[in-house]
Amino acid sequence: MKILSGIQPTGRFHWGNYFGAIRQYISLQGHEQSFYFIADLHALTTVREPDVLRQNVKDAALDLLALGLDPKRATLFRQSDVPETTELTWLLMTITQMHLLEKCHAFKDKKAKGIAADAGLFTYPVLMAADILIYDSTTVPVGADQVQHVEVTRDLAQRFNATYGECLHLPEAYVLDESAKVPGTDGEKMSKSYGNTIPIFETPKKLRKTIMSIKTDSTPMESPKNPEACSVYELYKLFAGPEEQAILAERYRGGGMGYGEAKESLYQAAMSHFGAAFERRTQLESSPDVVEDILREGAHRARAKAREVVERVRSACGLLAKPV
Numbered sequence: 297m298k299i300l301s302g303i304q305p306t307g308r309f310h311w312g313n314y315f316g317a318i319r320q321y322i323s324l325q326g327h328e329q330s331f332y333f334i335a336d337l338h339a340l341t342t343v344r345e346p347d348v349l350r351q352n353v354k355d356a357a358l359d360l361l362a363l364g365l366d367p368k369r370a371t372l373f374r375q376s377d378v379p380e381t382t383e384l385t386w387l388l389m390t391i392t393q394m395h396l397l398e399k400c401h402a403f404k405d406k407k408a409k410g411i412a413a414d415a416g417l418f419t420y421p422v423l424m425a426a427d428i429l430i431y432d433s434t435t436v437p438v439g440a441d442q443v444q445h446v447e448v449t450r451d452l453a454q455r456f457n458a459t460y461g462e463c464l465h466l467p468e469a470y471v472l473d474e475s476a477k478v479p480g481t482d483g484e485k486m487s488k489s490y491g492n493t494i495p496i497f498e499t500p501k502k503l504r505k506t507i508m509s510i511k512t513d514s515t516p517m518e519s520p521k522n523p524e525a526c527s528v529y530e531l532y533k534l535f536a537g538p539e540e541q542a543i544l545a546e547r548y549r550g551g552g553m554g555y556g557e558a559k560e561s562l563y564q565a566a567m568s569h570f571g572a573a574f575e576r577r578t579q580l581e582s583s584p585d586v587v588e589d590i591l592r593e594g595a596h597r598a599r600a601k602a603r604e605v606v607e608r609v610r611s612a613c614g615l616l617a618k619p620v
């Protein structure tokens with residue numbers, strides 16, 4: 297399998313990103329190709345402060361490495377360090393039909409809300425197609441919301457091949473298990489855009505405060521409670537094994553336990569789950585050169601493959617004097 301996925305550095309990663317995506321990227325590393333990149337070019341469609349973008353990219357790299365992405369088993373790089381991708385984006389754009397992009401949800405949603413979209417947002421799926429096709433990727437782990445973009449990628453590859461002859465490989469989406477649909481502090485799906493996130497790397501004090509702010513109902517302390525209807529318990533299940541889950545569920549049902557105690561159990565479980573990653577992150581933070589070297593080395597490896605594919609594409613569409 298030739299795996300490729302990207303994640304946008306648009307803010308600090310949260311528990312939803314971890315359980316819904318990052319944890320699964322990590323378990324998929326070690327294949328023939330395991331490429332993961334920080335999608336800084338995509339982030340430019342929303343992050344317009346250079347210092348914020350730089351900091352977000354640094355944080356994304358630190359988070360991914362601390363959480364277990366291993367540069368020996370996977371290649372981690374910055375999207376913008378592979379400029380061949382933007383060249384391929386143009387080449388694909390010349391065969392992209394407008395209607396294909398008009399139905400993509402990021403653009404459609406904005407238009408429906410009456411917000412003016414720029415060409416970057418409109419052509420975002422073509423850049424994503426180039427990201428995928430430029431490494432001859434076979435397998436693209438993505439959340440359900442990104443499957444449409446992998447379909448567009450397949451359409452573009454097919455159209456390119458029909459125009460210029462077999463050249464690009466058709467990838468498949470590998471839909472990540474989001475069944476967890478991690479709830480945020482207000483009980484809705486956890487997302488940066490809803491301001492309800494629990495960041496993965498937070499000082500213990502802030503983490504406790506955020507956990508204590510999780511919305512619960514007003515059942516009195518002495519009364520029995522339904523664990524299945526409570527976000528604190530839903531979050532706890534992500535960290536705890538079946539036995540621990542059963543113990544806490546029993547305490548909910550038995551009454552006499554306030555939500556504060558359940559939140560304390562959640563806090564302890566999260567601290568112990570991310571404890572080692574916390575330490576690794578602190579170590580990495582004190583050696584920024586190591587992180588930069590990992591990203592550079594990753595880009596070097598990714599570029600070698602990207603150059604090969606771009607040459608093939610240039611040749612196929614007649615940009616080279618002689619076909620390769």
Ligand code: ADP
Binds near residue numbers: 303313316438472
């Ligand atoms: P956000 O909604 O915070 O902007 P992104 O859209 O950047 O997050 O998410 C990146 C990936 O993380 C998604 O494709 C999805 O797989 C995963 N993800 C994000 N939030 C959740 C969640 N609440 N539950 C499960 N997975 C999630």
Ligand code: TRP
Binds near residue numbers: 304
């Ligand atoms: N658009 C993806 C997201 O918002 C990130 C991304 C960019 C990506 N390029 C990609 C994901 C290529 C998979 C493959 O989540």
